[in-house]
Amino acid sequence: MIQLADDLDRDQPTRDEVIYERVFDAILEQRLAPGTRLSEDKLGQVFGVSRTIIRKVLQRLEHEGVVEIHRNRGASVANTTAEQARQVLVARQAIERAIVLSACEHIQVEDLQRLQLLIQAEQAAIQAQDRGRALRLSGELHLQLAEACGNEFLANFARMMVSRCSLIIAQYETHAHPLCSTDEHAAILKAIAEKDSELAVGLMHEHIQHIEAKLVLSEPSANQDLAAIFAED
Amino acid sequence: MIQLADDLDRDQPTRDEVIYERVFDAILEQRLAPGTRLSEDKLGQVFGVSRTIIRKVLQRLEHEGVVEIHRNRGASVANTTAEQARQVLVARQAIERAIVLSACEHIQVEDLQRLQLLIQAEQAAIQAQDRGRALRLSGELHLQLAEACGNEFLANFARMMVSRCSLIIAQYETHAHPLCSTDEHAAILKAIAEKDSELAVGLMHEHIQHIEAKLVLSEPSANQDLAAIFAED
DNA sequence: TTTTTAAAAATTGTATACAAAATTATAAAA
DNA sequence: TTTTATAATTTTGTATACAATTTTTAAAAA
Numbered sequence: 333m334i335q336l337a338d339d340l341d342r343d344q345p346t347r348d349e350v351i352y353e354r355v356f357d358a359i360l361e362q363r364l365a366p367g368t369r370l371s372e373d374k375l376g377q378v379f380g381v382s383r384t385i386i387r388k389v390l391q392r393l394e395h396e397g398v399v400e401i402h403r404n405r406g407a408s409v410a411n412t413t414a415e416q417a418r419q420v421l422v423a424r425q426a427i428e429r430a431i432v433l434s435a436c437e438h439i440q441v442e443d444l445q446r447l448q449l450l451i452q453a454e455q456a457a458i459q460a461q462d463r464g465r466a467l468r469l470s471g472e473l474h475l476q477l478a479e480a481c482g483n484e485f486l487a488n489f490a491r492m493m494v495s496r497c498s499l500i501i502a503q504y505e506t507h508a509h510p511l512c513s514t515d516e517h518a519a520i521l522k523a524i525a526e527k528d529s530e531l532a533v534g535l536m537h538e539h540i541q542h543i544e545a546k547l548v549l550s551e552p553s554a555n556q557d558l559a560a561i562f563a564e565d
Numbered sequence: 566m567i568q569l570a571d572d573l574d575r576d577q578p579t580r581d582e583v584i585y586e587r588v589f590d591a592i593l594e595q596r597l598a599p600g601t602r603l604s605e606d607k608l609g610q611v612f613g614v615s616r617t618i619i620r621k622v623l624q625r626l627e628h629e630g631v632v633e634i635h636r637n638r639g640a641s642v643a644n645t646t647a648e649q650a651r652q653v654l655v656a657r658q659a660i661e662r663a664i665v666l667s668a669c670e671h672i673q674v675e676d677l678q679r680l681q682l683l684i685q686a687e688q689a690a691i692q693a694q695d696r697g698r699a700l701r702l703s704g705e706l707h708l709q710l711a712e713a714c715g716n717e718f719l720a721n722f723a724r725m726m727v728s729r730c731s732l733i734i735a736q737y738e739t740h741a742h743p744l745c746s747t748d749e750h751a752a753i754l755k756a757i758a759e760k761d762s763e764l765a766v767g768l769m770h771e772h773i774q775h776i777e778a779k780l781v782l783s784e785p786s787a788n789q790d791l792a793a794i795f796a797e798d
Numbered sequence: 799t800t801t802t803t804a805a806a807a808a809t810t811g812t813a814t815a816c817a818a819a820a821t822t823a824t825a826a827a828a
Numbered sequence: 829t830t831t832t833a834t835a836a837t838t839t840t841g842t843a844t845a846c847a848a849t850t851t852t853t854a855a856a857a858a
Contacts, residue, residue: 383814392624605809638851
Protein backbone atom coordinates (compact mmCIF):
# COMPACT_ATOMS: atom_id res chain seq x y z
CA MET A 333 0.00 0.00 0.00
CA ILE A 334 1.40 3.34 -1.02
CA GLN A 335 1.39 6.03 1.67
CA LEU A 336 0.25 9.15 -0.16
CA ALA A 337 -0.56 11.36 2.81
CA ASP A 338 2.97 11.13 4.18
CA ASP A 339 3.46 13.93 6.66
CA LEU A 340 1.19 16.55 5.13
CA ASP A 341 -2.55 16.97 5.59
CA ARG A 342 -3.21 18.04 2.03
CA ASP A 343 -6.48 16.18 1.61
CA GLN A 344 -9.76 17.85 0.85
CA PRO A 345 -10.88 20.40 3.44
CA THR A 346 -12.84 19.12 6.41
CA ARG A 347 -16.34 20.30 7.25
CA ASP A 348 -15.14 22.54 10.06
CA GLU A 349 -12.61 24.18 7.72
CA VAL A 350 -15.34 24.93 5.19
CA ILE A 351 -17.62 26.38 7.85
CA TYR A 352 -14.76 28.39 9.28
CA GLU A 353 -14.10 29.96 5.86
CA ARG A 354 -17.75 30.75 5.32
CA VAL A 355 -18.24 32.46 8.69
CA PHE A 356 -14.90 34.25 8.33
CA ASP A 357 -15.90 35.56 4.90
CA ALA A 358 -19.33 36.63 6.13
CA ILE A 359 -17.74 38.67 8.91
CA LEU A 360 -15.15 40.31 6.66
CA GLU A 361 -17.77 41.14 4.06
CA GLN A 362 -19.95 42.71 6.75
CA ARG A 363 -22.85 40.33 6.19
CA LEU A 364 -22.36 39.66 9.90
CA ALA A 365 -21.98 43.01 11.64
CA PRO A 366 -19.78 43.52 14.73
CA GLY A 367 -21.71 42.54 17.85
CA THR A 368 -23.92 39.96 16.13
CA ARG A 369 -24.57 36.96 18.38
CA LEU A 370 -23.44 33.63 16.97
CA SER A 371 -25.64 30.96 18.54
CA GLU A 372 -24.17 27.48 18.41
CA ASP A 373 -27.55 25.87 17.80
CA LYS A 374 -28.57 28.18 14.98
CA LEU A 375 -25.19 27.96 13.24
CA GLY A 376 -25.32 24.19 13.57
CA GLN A 377 -28.72 24.09 11.90
CA VAL A 378 -27.60 26.47 9.14
CA PHE A 379 -24.65 24.27 8.23
CA GLY A 380 -26.26 20.94 9.08
CA VAL A 381 -23.73 19.89 11.71
CA SER A 382 -23.77 19.41 15.46
CA ARG A 383 -22.63 22.00 17.99
CA THR A 384 -19.37 20.10 18.41
CA ILE A 385 -18.09 21.31 15.05
CA ILE A 386 -19.51 24.81 15.49
CA ARG A 387 -17.73 25.19 18.81
CA LYS A 388 -14.44 24.21 17.18
CA VAL A 389 -14.99 26.82 14.45
CA LEU A 390 -15.92 29.53 16.95
CA GLN A 391 -12.86 28.82 19.08
CA ARG A 392 -10.62 29.15 16.05
CA LEU A 393 -12.32 32.40 15.03
CA GLU A 394 -11.85 33.70 18.55
CA HIS A 395 -8.16 32.94 18.34
CA GLU A 396 -7.90 34.84 15.07
CA GLY A 397 -9.56 37.75 16.81
CA VAL A 398 -12.69 38.15 14.68
CA VAL A 399 -15.02 36.56 17.26
CA GLU A 400 -15.43 37.13 20.99
CA ILE A 401 -16.46 34.31 23.33
CA HIS A 402 -17.76 35.09 26.83
CA ARG A 403 -18.06 32.25 29.28
CA ASN A 404 -21.54 30.79 29.45
CA ARG A 405 -22.67 33.63 27.22
CA GLY A 406 -21.62 32.42 23.80
CA ALA A 407 -19.90 34.02 20.84
CA SER A 408 -20.43 37.22 18.91
CA VAL A 409 -18.68 39.05 16.08
CA ALA A 410 -15.81 41.05 17.58
CA ASN A 411 -16.53 44.65 18.42
CA THR A 412 -13.18 46.42 18.30
CA THR A 413 -12.83 49.55 20.43
CA ALA A 414 -11.10 52.63 19.06
CA GLU A 415 -8.17 52.06 21.42
CA GLN A 416 -7.84 48.47 20.21
CA ALA A 417 -7.97 49.68 16.64
CA ARG A 418 -5.01 51.98 17.29
CA GLN A 419 -3.10 49.09 18.84
CA VAL A 420 -3.86 46.84 15.89
CA LEU A 421 -2.48 49.43 13.49
CA VAL A 422 0.74 49.75 15.51
CA ALA A 423 1.13 45.97 15.47
CA ARG A 424 0.32 45.82 11.78
CA GLN A 425 2.96 48.42 10.96
CA ALA A 426 5.52 46.21 12.70
CA ILE A 427 4.43 43.07 10.86
CA GLU A 428 4.23 44.71 7.44
CA ARG A 429 7.69 46.19 7.90
CA ALA A 430 9.12 42.75 8.61
CA ILE A 431 7.27 41.28 5.65
CA VAL A 432 8.57 43.91 3.23
CA LEU A 433 12.14 43.41 4.46
CA SER A 434 11.82 39.65 4.13
CA ALA A 435 10.14 39.93 0.73
CA CYS A 436 13.02 42.04 -0.61
CA GLU A 437 15.29 39.13 0.21
CA HIS A 438 13.20 36.11 -0.71
CA ILE A 439 10.48 36.97 -3.20
CA GLN A 440 10.43 34.99 -6.47
CA VAL A 441 9.61 36.25 -9.96
CA GLU A 442 6.47 34.09 -10.13
CA ASP A 443 5.22 35.63 -6.90
CA LEU A 444 5.70 39.13 -8.27
CA GLN A 445 3.74 38.23 -11.41
CA ARG A 446 0.90 36.75 -9.36
CA LEU A 447 0.75 39.86 -7.18
CA GLN A 448 0.67 42.07 -10.27
CA LEU A 449 -2.43 40.22 -11.45
CA LEU A 450 -4.03 40.83 -8.04
CA ILE A 451 -3.37 44.55 -8.36
CA GLN A 452 -5.05 44.53 -11.76
CA ALA A 453 -8.07 42.72 -10.32
CA GLU A 454 -8.20 45.28 -7.52
CA GLN A 455 -8.07 48.11 -10.05
CA ALA A 456 -10.95 46.55 -11.96
CA ALA A 457 -13.02 46.26 -8.78
CA ILE A 458 -12.41 49.92 -7.99
CA GLN A 459 -13.45 51.02 -11.46
CA ALA A 460 -16.58 48.88 -11.11
CA GLN A 461 -17.25 50.70 -7.80
CA ASP A 462 -17.35 47.32 -6.04
CA ARG A 463 -16.08 48.49 -2.65
CA GLY A 464 -16.45 45.12 -0.91
CA ARG A 465 -14.52 43.26 -3.57
CA ALA A 466 -11.81 45.91 -3.69
CA LEU A 467 -11.33 45.71 0.08
CA ARG A 468 -11.19 41.93 -0.08
CA LEU A 469 -8.62 41.96 -2.89
CA SER A 470 -6.51 44.50 -1.05
CA GLY A 471 -6.42 42.19 1.97
CA GLU A 472 -5.61 39.25 -0.28
CA LEU A 473 -2.70 41.18 -1.78
CA HIS A 474 -1.16 41.86 1.63
CA LEU A 475 -1.71 38.25 2.58
CA GLN A 476 -0.11 36.81 -0.53
CA LEU A 477 2.84 39.16 -0.19
CA ALA A 478 3.27 37.78 3.33
CA GLU A 479 3.10 34.22 2.08
CA ALA A 480 5.53 34.96 -0.74
CA CYS A 481 8.29 35.95 1.65
CA GLY A 482 8.45 32.36 2.86
CA ASN A 483 8.05 32.91 6.60
CA GLU A 484 5.03 30.99 7.87
CA PHE A 485 5.01 32.86 11.19
CA LEU A 486 5.01 36.31 9.63
CA ALA A 487 2.32 35.09 7.23
CA ASN A 488 0.27 33.84 10.16
CA PHE A 489 0.55 37.19 11.94
CA ALA A 490 -0.30 38.98 8.70
CA ARG A 491 -3.48 36.95 8.37
CA MET A 492 -4.55 37.95 11.86
CA MET A 493 -3.75 41.60 11.22
CA VAL A 494 -5.41 41.81 7.81
CA SER A 495 -8.65 40.21 8.99
CA ARG A 496 -8.72 42.36 12.09
CA CYS A 497 -8.08 45.49 10.02
CA SER A 498 -10.92 44.59 7.68
CA LEU A 499 -13.24 44.48 10.67
CA ILE A 500 -11.92 47.82 11.86
CA ILE A 501 -12.39 49.43 8.46
CA ALA A 502 -15.92 48.07 8.37
CA GLN A 503 -16.55 49.62 11.77
CA TYR A 504 -14.72 52.95 11.61
CA GLU A 505 -14.22 54.02 8.01
CA THR A 506 -16.50 56.81 6.89
CA HIS A 507 -18.04 56.08 3.51
CA ALA A 508 -17.26 59.56 2.28
CA HIS A 509 -13.76 58.43 1.30
CA PRO A 510 -12.89 57.43 -2.24
CA LEU A 511 -11.81 53.84 -2.79
CA CYS A 512 -8.16 52.96 -2.15
CA SER A 513 -5.76 53.83 -4.89
CA THR A 514 -3.86 50.84 -6.28
CA ASP A 515 -0.94 53.11 -7.08
CA GLU A 516 0.48 52.61 -3.60
CA HIS A 517 0.32 48.83 -3.93
CA ALA A 518 2.03 48.99 -7.30
CA ALA A 519 4.77 51.30 -6.00
CA ILE A 520 5.48 49.01 -3.03
CA LEU A 521 5.68 45.98 -5.30
CA LYS A 522 8.02 47.82 -7.69
CA ALA A 523 10.36 48.75 -4.83
CA ILE A 524 10.37 45.14 -3.63
CA ALA A 525 11.06 43.87 -7.15
CA GLU A 526 14.05 46.22 -7.33
CA LYS A 527 15.10 45.06 -3.88
CA ASP A 528 15.14 48.66 -2.63
CA SER A 529 14.22 47.68 0.91
CA GLU A 530 14.53 51.16 2.39
CA LEU A 531 12.12 52.64 -0.16
CA ALA A 532 9.73 49.68 0.11
CA VAL A 533 9.59 49.92 3.91
CA GLY A 534 8.90 53.65 3.70
CA LEU A 535 6.16 53.24 1.14
CA MET A 536 4.48 50.48 3.13
CA HIS A 537 4.58 52.60 6.28
CA GLU A 538 2.89 55.49 4.47
CA HIS A 539 0.35 53.08 2.97
CA ILE A 540 -0.76 51.84 6.38
CA GLN A 541 -0.81 55.42 7.65
CA HIS A 542 -3.17 56.32 4.81
CA ILE A 543 -5.49 53.50 5.83
CA GLU A 544 -5.40 54.80 9.41
CA ALA A 545 -6.07 58.36 8.28
CA LYS A 546 -9.40 57.33 6.76
CA LEU A 547 -10.67 55.94 10.06
CA VAL A 548 -12.63 57.95 12.59
CA LEU A 549 -11.14 56.50 15.74
CA SER A 550 -13.48 57.94 18.34
CA GLU A 551 -15.31 55.62 20.69
CA PRO A 552 -18.71 54.60 19.32
CA SER A 553 -21.71 56.51 20.61
CA ALA A 554 -22.84 53.66 22.87
CA ASN A 555 -20.34 54.89 25.47
CA GLN A 556 -21.29 58.53 25.16
CA ASP A 557 -23.44 60.54 27.49
CA LEU A 558 -27.05 59.65 26.82
CA ALA A 559 -28.28 62.82 28.52
CA ALA A 560 -26.32 64.94 26.07
CA ILE A 561 -27.67 63.00 23.10
CA PHE A 562 -31.30 63.54 24.11
CA ALA A 563 -30.82 67.11 25.37
CA GLU A 564 -32.91 68.56 22.56
CA ASP A 565 -36.03 66.60 23.56
CA MET B 566 -29.39 42.07 42.25
CA ILE B 567 -25.97 43.62 41.64
CA GLN B 568 -24.25 42.63 38.37
CA LEU B 569 -20.64 42.05 39.36
CA ALA B 570 -19.40 40.24 36.28
CA ASP B 571 -20.18 43.17 34.02
CA ASP B 572 -18.29 42.81 30.77
CA LEU B 573 -15.18 41.05 31.99
CA ASP B 574 -14.59 37.34 32.59
CA ARG B 575 -12.46 37.84 35.65
CA ASP B 576 -13.81 34.89 37.61
CA GLN B 577 -11.71 32.00 38.78
CA PRO B 578 -9.97 30.07 36.00
CA THR B 579 -11.92 27.26 34.36
CA ARG B 580 -10.75 23.67 34.29
CA ASP B 581 -9.59 23.88 30.70
CA GLU B 582 -7.54 27.00 31.48
CA VAL B 583 -5.81 25.23 34.36
CA ILE B 584 -5.05 22.18 32.21
CA TYR B 585 -3.84 24.42 29.39
CA GLU B 586 -1.38 26.12 31.75
CA ARG B 587 -0.12 22.81 33.11
CA VAL B 588 0.50 21.25 29.70
CA PHE B 589 2.01 24.51 28.42
CA ASP B 590 4.40 24.63 31.37
CA ALA B 591 5.32 20.98 30.99
CA ILE B 592 6.26 21.56 27.35
CA LEU B 593 8.28 24.70 28.04
CA GLU B 594 10.11 23.04 30.91
CA GLN B 595 10.95 20.09 28.67
CA ARG B 596 9.13 17.58 30.83
CA LEU B 597 7.31 16.86 27.57
CA ALA B 598 9.91 16.62 24.83
CA PRO B 599 9.24 17.71 21.23
CA GLY B 600 7.53 14.89 19.34
CA THR B 601 5.82 13.38 22.39
CA ARG B 602 2.36 12.08 21.53
CA LEU B 603 -0.46 13.66 23.51
CA SER B 604 -3.28 11.09 23.62
CA GLU B 605 -6.67 12.58 24.41
CA ASP B 606 -7.71 9.60 26.51
CA LYS B 607 -4.55 9.53 28.60
CA LEU B 608 -4.52 13.27 29.21
CA GLY B 609 -8.19 13.09 30.15
CA GLN B 610 -7.45 10.41 32.72
CA VAL B 611 -4.47 12.32 34.10
CA PHE B 612 -6.53 15.43 34.71
CA GLY B 613 -9.81 13.67 35.50
CA VAL B 614 -11.83 15.24 32.69
CA SER B 615 -13.43 14.00 29.49
CA ARG B 616 -11.86 14.24 26.05
CA THR B 617 -14.08 17.23 25.27
CA ILE B 618 -12.01 19.50 27.50
CA ILE B 619 -8.71 17.97 26.44
CA ARG B 620 -9.54 18.60 22.78
CA LYS B 621 -10.26 22.23 23.55
CA VAL B 622 -6.91 22.56 25.34
CA LEU B 623 -5.01 20.84 22.52
CA GLN B 624 -6.62 23.06 19.89
CA ARG B 625 -5.57 26.15 21.82
CA LEU B 626 -2.04 24.83 22.21
CA GLU B 627 -1.95 24.16 18.47
CA HIS B 628 -2.94 27.77 17.80
CA GLU B 629 -0.14 28.96 20.04
CA GLY B 630 2.24 26.79 18.06
CA VAL B 631 3.55 24.51 20.80
CA VAL B 632 1.48 21.50 19.72
CA GLU B 633 0.90 19.92 16.31
CA ILE B 634 -2.38 18.23 15.44
CA HIS B 635 -2.62 15.90 12.45
CA ARG B 636 -6.04 14.85 11.27
CA ASN B 637 -7.14 11.48 12.64
CA ARG B 638 -3.65 11.12 14.08
CA GLY B 639 -3.85 13.21 17.19
CA ALA B 640 -1.60 15.77 18.83
CA SER B 641 2.08 15.85 19.69
CA VAL B 642 4.51 18.37 21.10
CA ALA B 643 5.68 20.59 18.23
CA ASN B 644 8.89 19.57 16.55
CA THR B 645 10.33 22.73 15.04
CA THR B 646 12.59 22.30 12.03
CA ALA B 647 15.79 24.33 11.72
CA GLU B 648 14.26 26.36 8.89
CA GLN B 649 11.19 27.12 11.02
CA ALA B 650 13.47 28.13 13.87
CA ARG B 651 15.18 30.68 11.62
CA GLN B 652 11.78 32.03 10.57
CA VAL B 653 10.64 32.30 14.18
CA LEU B 654 13.73 34.35 15.04
CA VAL B 655 13.11 36.73 12.12
CA ALA B 656 9.51 37.18 13.26
CA ARG B 657 10.58 37.61 16.85
CA GLN B 658 13.06 40.33 15.93
CA ALA B 659 10.20 42.22 14.29
CA ILE B 660 7.90 41.83 17.29
CA GLU B 661 10.54 42.72 19.88
CA ARG B 662 11.49 45.82 17.91
CA ALA B 663 7.88 47.03 17.95
CA ILE B 664 7.58 46.25 21.65
CA VAL B 665 10.71 48.22 22.53
CA LEU B 666 9.53 51.21 20.48
CA SER B 667 6.11 51.06 22.11
CA ALA B 668 7.58 50.58 25.57
CA CYS B 669 9.73 53.70 25.20
CA GLU B 670 6.51 55.63 24.71
CA HIS B 671 4.13 53.99 27.13
CA ILE B 672 5.97 52.20 29.94
CA GLN B 673 5.12 53.24 33.52
CA VAL B 674 7.46 53.59 36.48
CA GLU B 675 5.75 50.71 38.32
CA ASP B 676 6.30 48.44 35.32
CA LEU B 677 10.02 49.29 35.28
CA GLN B 678 10.30 48.45 38.97
CA ARG B 679 8.52 45.14 38.51
CA LEU B 680 10.79 44.24 35.59
CA GLN B 681 13.86 45.12 37.66
CA LEU B 682 12.75 42.60 40.27
CA LEU B 683 12.41 39.97 37.55
CA ILE B 684 15.96 40.63 36.41
CA GLN B 685 17.18 40.15 39.98
CA ALA B 686 15.28 36.87 40.22
CA GLU B 687 16.82 35.78 36.94
CA GLN B 688 20.27 36.67 38.24
CA ALA B 689 19.66 34.58 41.35
CA ALA B 690 18.55 31.61 39.24
CA ILE B 691 21.71 31.87 37.16
CA GLN B 692 23.95 31.96 40.22
CA ALA B 693 22.10 28.94 41.58
CA GLN B 694 22.84 27.20 38.25
CA ASP B 695 19.11 26.60 37.78
CA ARG B 696 19.04 26.70 34.00
CA GLY B 697 15.35 25.83 33.65
CA ARG B 698 14.24 28.56 36.02
CA ALA B 699 16.55 31.12 34.43
CA LEU B 700 15.13 30.35 30.98
CA ARG B 701 11.60 30.61 32.30
CA LEU B 702 12.28 33.95 33.99
CA SER B 703 13.93 35.31 30.88
CA GLY B 704 10.80 34.47 28.91
CA GLU B 705 8.64 36.00 31.61
CA LEU B 706 10.67 39.20 31.43
CA HIS B 707 10.14 39.56 27.69
CA LEU B 708 6.45 38.78 28.17
CA GLN B 709 5.93 41.34 30.91
CA LEU B 710 7.78 43.97 28.92
CA ALA B 711 5.35 43.27 26.09
CA GLU B 712 2.38 43.57 28.42
CA ALA B 713 3.74 46.76 29.94
CA CYS B 714 3.68 48.59 26.62
CA GLY B 715 -0.10 48.40 26.66
CA ASN B 716 -0.72 46.82 23.26
CA GLU B 717 -2.64 43.57 23.67
CA PHE B 718 -1.92 42.46 20.11
CA LEU B 719 1.83 42.90 20.40
CA ALA B 720 1.67 41.16 23.78
CA ASN B 721 -0.24 38.28 22.20
CA PHE B 722 2.35 37.92 19.44
CA ALA B 723 5.11 38.13 22.02
CA ARG B 724 3.57 35.27 23.97
CA MET B 725 3.52 33.10 20.86
CA MET B 726 7.12 34.00 20.00
CA VAL B 727 8.52 33.54 23.51
CA SER B 728 6.92 30.12 23.97
CA ARG B 729 8.00 29.00 20.53
CA CYS B 730 11.54 30.23 21.17
CA SER B 731 11.66 28.32 24.44
CA LEU B 732 10.83 25.16 22.51
CA ILE B 733 13.52 25.97 19.96
CA ILE B 734 16.14 26.60 22.63
CA ALA B 735 15.18 23.30 24.25
CA GLN B 736 15.66 21.58 20.92
CA TYR B 737 18.69 23.31 19.41
CA GLU B 738 20.80 24.92 22.12
CA THR B 739 23.98 23.08 22.91
CA HIS B 740 24.47 22.72 26.64
CA ALA B 741 28.09 23.80 26.36
CA HIS B 742 27.02 27.46 26.52
CA PRO B 743 27.11 29.43 29.73
CA LEU B 744 23.81 30.69 31.07
CA CYS B 745 22.41 33.93 29.65
CA SER B 746 23.87 37.08 31.05
CA THR B 747 21.31 39.37 32.66
CA ASP B 748 23.46 42.36 31.74
CA GLU B 749 21.77 42.59 28.35
CA HIS B 750 18.32 42.61 29.91
CA ALA B 751 19.37 45.33 32.34
CA ALA B 752 20.90 47.45 29.59
CA ILE B 753 17.76 47.21 27.46
CA LEU B 754 15.58 48.19 30.39
CA LYS B 755 17.85 51.12 31.19
CA ALA B 756 17.63 52.41 27.63
CA ILE B 757 13.85 52.09 27.71
CA ALA B 758 13.68 53.91 31.04
CA GLU B 759 15.71 56.75 29.52
CA LYS B 760 13.42 56.64 26.47
CA ASP B 761 16.44 56.23 24.19
CA SER B 762 14.50 54.22 21.62
CA GLU B 763 17.31 53.96 19.08
CA LEU B 764 19.70 52.49 21.63
CA ALA B 765 17.02 50.21 23.09
CA VAL B 766 16.08 48.83 19.68
CA GLY B 767 19.73 48.18 18.85
CA LEU B 768 20.39 46.42 22.15
CA MET B 769 17.32 44.24 21.77
CA HIS B 770 18.33 43.28 18.24
CA GLU B 771 21.76 42.21 19.45
CA HIS B 772 20.20 40.35 22.37
CA ILE B 773 18.05 38.21 20.06
CA GLN B 774 21.04 37.69 17.79
CA HIS B 775 23.00 36.36 20.76
CA ILE B 776 20.20 33.89 21.50
CA GLU B 777 20.31 32.80 17.87
CA ALA B 778 24.08 32.47 17.91
CA LYS B 779 23.88 29.84 20.65
CA LEU B 780 21.66 27.58 18.56
CA VAL B 781 22.94 24.87 16.27
CA LEU B 782 20.47 25.29 13.45
CA SER B 783 21.26 22.24 11.36
CA GLU B 784 18.52 19.76 10.58
CA PRO B 785 18.30 17.00 13.19
CA SER B 786 20.05 13.75 12.44
CA ALA B 787 16.82 11.95 11.56
CA ASN B 788 16.99 13.54 8.11
CA GLN B 789 20.66 12.79 7.57
CA ASP B 790 22.16 9.99 5.57
CA LEU B 791 21.93 6.83 7.65
CA ALA B 792 24.59 5.12 5.57
CA ALA B 793 27.12 7.81 6.45
CA ILE B 794 26.25 7.61 10.13
CA PHE B 795 26.88 3.86 10.28
CA ALA B 796 29.85 3.85 7.88
CA GLU B 797 32.30 2.83 10.62
CA ASP B 798 30.48 -0.45 11.36
C1' DT C 799 12.91 -14.38 6.36
C1' DT C 800 10.32 -10.92 4.13
C1' DT C 801 6.24 -9.20 2.33
C1' DT C 802 1.24 -9.08 2.00
C1' DT C 803 -3.22 -9.48 3.80
C1' DA C 804 -6.66 -9.59 7.24
C1' DA C 805 -8.39 -9.06 11.68
C1' DA C 806 -8.20 -6.73 16.19
C1' DA C 807 -7.27 -2.92 19.02
C1' DA C 808 -6.64 1.72 19.88
C1' DT C 809 -7.48 6.47 18.71
C1' DT C 810 -9.75 10.30 16.84
C1' DG C 811 -14.24 12.54 14.83
C1' DT C 812 -19.01 13.67 15.63
C1' DA C 813 -23.68 13.61 17.50
C1' DT C 814 -26.31 13.61 21.38
C1' DA C 815 -27.95 13.55 26.21
C1' DC C 816 -27.95 15.74 30.31
C1' DA C 817 -26.11 19.32 33.67
C1' DA C 818 -25.14 24.12 34.63
C1' DA C 819 -25.73 28.75 33.74
C1' DA C 820 -27.86 32.73 31.78
C1' DT C 821 -31.79 34.86 29.79
C1' DT C 822 -36.52 35.72 29.38
C1' DA C 823 -41.24 35.58 30.94
C1' DT C 824 -44.53 35.65 34.56
C1' DA C 825 -46.44 36.67 38.91
C1' DA C 826 -46.35 38.80 43.40
C1' DA C 827 -45.15 42.65 46.38
C1' DA C 828 -43.93 47.52 47.08
C1' DT D 829 -46.42 51.53 37.79
C1' DT D 830 -42.20 49.87 39.33
C1' DT D 831 -39.58 46.61 41.57
C1' DT D 832 -38.60 42.12 43.18
C1' DA D 833 -38.99 37.27 43.26
C1' DT D 834 -39.98 33.02 40.99
C1' DA D 835 -40.63 29.94 37.22
C1' DA D 836 -39.94 28.71 32.38
C1' DT D 837 -37.10 28.90 28.52
C1' DT D 838 -33.04 29.19 26.12
C1' DT D 839 -28.17 28.60 25.68
C1' DT D 840 -23.78 26.98 26.86
C1' DG D 841 -20.64 23.31 29.28
C1' DT D 842 -19.34 18.51 29.66
C1' DA D 843 -19.55 13.49 29.45
C1' DT D 844 -20.48 9.78 26.77
C1' DA D 845 -21.87 6.67 22.94
C1' DC D 846 -21.04 5.35 18.53
C1' DA D 847 -18.83 5.95 13.83
C1' DA D 848 -14.69 6.54 11.08
C1' DT D 849 -9.91 6.19 10.78
C1' DT D 850 -5.43 4.76 11.97
C1' DT D 851 -2.31 1.72 14.17
C1' DT D 852 -1.05 -2.61 15.82
C1' DT D 853 -1.08 -7.50 15.79
C1' DA D 854 -1.41 -11.94 13.77
C1' DA D 855 -1.55 -14.98 10.11
C1' DA D 856 -0.80 -16.37 5.43
C1' DA D 857 1.75 -16.19 1.14
C1' DA D 858 5.94 -15.25 -1.39
